[in-house]
Amino acid sequence: MPNKPFAITLKPGTSLANLTGTWRTTRPVYLDRMPPCNNACPAGENIQGWLFHAESGDYEQAWRVLVQDNPLPAVMGRVCYHPCEGACNRGQLDSPVGINSVERFLGDEAIKLGWKFNAPATVSGKRILVVGAGPSGLSAAYHLARMGHQVEIHEAGPLAGGMMRFGIPKYRLPREVLDAEVQRILDMGVTLKLNTKVENIALSIKQHGFDAAFLAVGAHIGKRTFIPSGDAAHIIDAVSVLRSMEGEDKPMLGRKVIVYGGGNTAIDVARSVKRMGAEPIVVYRRTRDKAPAHDFEIEEALQEGVMIKWLSTIKQADAGAITVEKMALDDKGYPQPTGEFETLEADSVVLALGQDVDLSLLEGVEGLEIVDGTVQVSGNMMTGHPGIFAGGDMVPSERTVTVAVGHGKKAALNINAWLNDATYQPAPRHELAGFDKLNPWYYSDADKTVRPMLDIIRRQTSFDEVQGGLDETNALFEARRCLSCGNCFECDNCYGVCPDNAVIKLGPGKRFEFNYDYCKGCGMCATECPCGAIKMVAEET
Amino acid sequence: MGFQAVKFYQTGTFTVGNRLLAPDERSLQSVETRSNSINSGHRACQGCGEALGARYAIDAAMAESNNQLIAANATGCLEVFSTPYPESSWQVPWIHSLFGNAAAVATGIAAAMKVKGRPEVRVVAQGGDGGTTDIGFGCLSGMFERNDDVLYICYDNEGYMNTGVQRSSATPPAARTATTMPVGPEPGNVFGQGKNVPEIAMAHGIPYVATATVADLRDLEYKVRKAMKMHGARYIHIFVPCPLGWGTASHDTIRMARMAKESGTFPVFEAEYGEVTGVLKIRRKIPVEEYMKPQRRFAHLFGKNAHPETVARIQAIADRNIRKYGLLEEEGN
Numbered sequence: 093m094p095n096k097p098f099a100i101t102l103k104p105g106t107s108l109a110n111l112t113g114t115w116r117t118t119r120p121v122y123l124d125r126m127p128p129c130n131n132a133c134p135a136g137e138n139i140q141g142w143l144f145h146a147e148s149g150d151y152e153q154a155w156r157v158l159v160q161d162n163p164l165p166a167v168m169g170r171v172c173y174h175p176c177e178g179a180c181n182r183g184q185l186d187s188p189v190g191i192n193s194v195e196r197f198l199g200d201e202a203i204k205l206g207w208k209f210n211a212p213a214t215v216s217g218k219r220i221l222v223v224g225a226g227p228s229g230l231s232a233a234y235h236l237a238r239m240g241h242q243v244e245i246h247e248a249g250p251l252a253g254g255m256m257r258f259g260i261p262k263y264r265l266p267r268e269v270l271d272a273e274v275q276r277i278l279d280m281g282v283t284l285k286l287n288t289k290v291e292n293i294a295l296s297i298k299q300h301g302f303d304a305a306f307l308a309v310g311a312h313i314g315k316r317t318f319i320p321s322g323d324a325a326h327i328i329d330a331v332s333v334l335r336s337m338e339g340e341d342k343p344m345l346g347r348k349v350i351v352y353g354g355g356n357t358a359i360d361v362a363r364s365v366k367r368m369g370a371e372p373i374v375v376y377r378r379t380r381d382k383a384p385a386h387d388f389e390i391e392e393a394l395q396e397g398v399m400i401k402w403l404s405t406i407k408q409a410d411a412g413a414i415t416v417e418k419m420a421l422d423d424k425g426y427p428q429p430t431g432e433f434e435t436l437e438a439d440s441v442v443l444a445l446g447q448d449v450d451l452s453l454l455e456g457v458e459g460l461e462i463v464d465g466t467v468q469v470s471g472n473m474m475t476g477h478p479g480i481f482a483g484g485d486m487v488p489s490e491r492t493v494t495v496a497v498g499h500g501k502k503a504a505l506n507i508n509a510w511l512n513d514a515t516y517q518p519a520p521r522h523e524l525a526g527f528d529k530l531n532p533w534y535y536s537d538a539d540k541t542v543r544p545m546l547d548i549i550r551r552q553t554s555f556d557e558v559q560g561g562l563d564e565t566n567a568l569f570e571a572r573r574c575l576s577c578g579n580c581f582e583c584d585n586c587y588g589v590c591p592d593n594a595v596i597k598l599g600p601g602k603r604f605e606f607n608y609d610y611c612k613g614c615g616m617c618a619t620e621c622p623c624g625a626i627k628m629v630a631e632e633t
Numbered sequence: 634m635g636f637q638a639v640k641f642y643q644t645g646t647f648t649v650g651n652r653l654l655a656p657d658e659r660s661l662q663s664v665e666t667r668s669n670s671i672n673s674g675h676r677a678c679q680g681c682g683e684a685l686g687a688r689y690a691i692d693a694a695m696a697e698s699n700n701q702l703i704a705a706n707a708t709g710c711l712e713v714f715s716t717p718y719p720e721s722s723w724q725v726p727w728i729h730s731l732f733g734n735a736a737a738v739a740t741g742i743a744a745a746m747k748v749k750g751r752p753e754v755r756v757v758a759q760g761g762d763g764g765t766t767d768i769g770f771g772c773l774s775g776m777f778e779r780n781d782d783v784l785y786i787c788y789d790n791e792g793y794m795n796t797g798v799q800r801s802s803a804t805p806p807a808a809r810t811a812t813t814m815p816v817g818p819e820p821g822n823v824f825g826q827g828k829n830v831p832e833i834a835m836a837h838g839i840p841y842v843a844t845a846t847v848a849d850l851r852d853l854e855y856k857v858r859k860a861m862k863m864h865g866a867r868y869i870h871i872f873v874p875c876p877l878g879w880g881t882a883s884h885d886t887i888r889m890a891r892m893a894k895e896s897g898t899f900p901v902f903e904a905e906y907g908e909v910t911g912v913l914k915i916r917r918k919i920p921v922e923e924y925m926k927p928q929r930r931f932a933h934l935f936g937k938n939a940h941p942e943t944v945a946r947i948q949a950i951a952d953r954n955i956r957k958y959g960l961l962e963e964e965g966n
Contacts, residue, residue, distance in 0.1 A: 106672060107676075
């Protein structure tokens, strides 16, 4: 052993020869968990995914990820009741991320800067009829067009938009926003035929040679209830009122307007007539916390001076006045009459008691099942008649724009599969990234940006939009409040905290991987991962 | 100490790096080109706080000295797990002599470099709390007193861990070790003994003294870099939890360090020429109980034969630290 010092027998070496990975009993693995926002979104948006791009200021990329699922972000950013924010993990830290505001910002940027949808990559040669140009029909048309199908929308009304135009007041959704987003869908090559009511769907499909049809006619018939009334009582339904707001002839409702109902439609009507100078009183048989309307809408209505009589039913309607009976909740929370009556001045009564679907176009179609006035569809959105799919308000579900958009997308995916004699298989859902999966230490505190609200006087008298939008700086701020639940956002924590240098950094956008030769399985990376994108799993023995 | 200078809302600057920060605003540990002073394959236990703390500190010292660095090491876990004959994990010129003389060896290296006219070569000495607060204390005090141009880094895991968890003068009161068993009326380590070496170092009036934990990476890197910019005797005391000796889960090492700081048990501060110049404030204050409960070395204080009065005494020590160093944000700030 020459060339070695006294008593030294081995050449010096590096500890890399010692593969400490053999110590491991559990191994860390990277995974994507389902963020609660995505999980809660009825339109199936990848919210965390588009916020990821918005965080870096790449708004166009964020918008492009967004519109992979939902072609109406500017509309959605105004009218969606954002269940995502209710589910947001950040709500347990300070307050939820203002997802809806950022969505609106992206939608408005797209309109301002004229971003267009990518042209379809393929042409399938298949023709599909979409009945109804509401949110569900437009969404289905968009997704089908993206898949290369030729889509024709038949709309009974004079303009596209459905309930977005004839149900949602202007102060919540300015029409130029709606028009811009509809036009962008039409620019993809979707044909829109207005004033074209489909009288018989089976006949229309046959006559025009469509390969499949998607029905989304909505629910436009106002529900009636029996109210004993004198000859001169003026009773009208809410849908008609809201629809006539769109036209030149504003509805003649008089000064004292009673709105009967406690849903969002009732509140929309009350706020709209307030803006026309009338004095609306909402009459609802139960209490505020039982009302189906969203609480923020009730709050905004009250701020604007809308009167609401809780626990009241209309017993009698006459010319110029109505009689209401006070109610009391019983043990089970149901309203019961008390025998106490009150008379209110009323020039007209607007019934906002829900809506029914006009199902006349389905007559004679075989295999359909209709329950409680809605069309039954299976899990793939197909009715009992092969090739006829349906969605939106005409099928049993929650009736919101967002749900309708989600139906449109889901139906499009299934129609596409059905046309190819296949079955659409959604990707398996990832496990939920609940708050317990996060390490909230790493997120610094920051309040949600509050969108500017229109001054109260202007709100009472004009149809200007009530909520303003975010500007670029606070939209970025808001996006960066996202915790990125369950999905790596490249914070480098795992790379930094590994005592064994067993995490390999793959570079921007490529995330990380583990070096299992040296990983001892201590689990520090998983514990210190802020967003829960690492999981420890037992080693196989 | 401006660690929160970048107001960034997703994770602040609490994470190691972040794709949204400019590269020069990220920590050194987030960079692929960090020197990895201790390489993979070392034999430290799973979740070793000392292995992590040493890489954090020496990588920062390497970066600040332009990779012109020599390290002297006392006997201890760090030496044993990194250099089993004939392997070494060190990717830096490194020397081990005895348990008690790391400070003196480093002093010698610094003197030699001066004689050789190599002022760019910087010297660090490092050891555990045993080699620093007990066995090497005489040499350390001498190095301070002579103001030798050495940065001494102590990795404090509060005991002699690789020899089987014996008590050191840095072991906290009431903790169980092999030599302070949880028996008798006052179980575990005694109160009122032990050394606060950062304060003793400050009493020497040396240019720089700082404490840090493995839970506050940016603070740690800032302090090592700052120390390396200075000359003369400097001392950094890094709190490094030990899963083996403390009886904690291996994945909780950073969490334990964080809780030590957040409870006030381990005050994080820096001092120049004997005066405290900055403290790392507590972000979310917790009671010491929350920090102690996950540690088996304190298990005898909880449960069936609990010692709430002992926990209260430890809380009082933490409260005194908070008062003394001003660890809480002032009201209204």
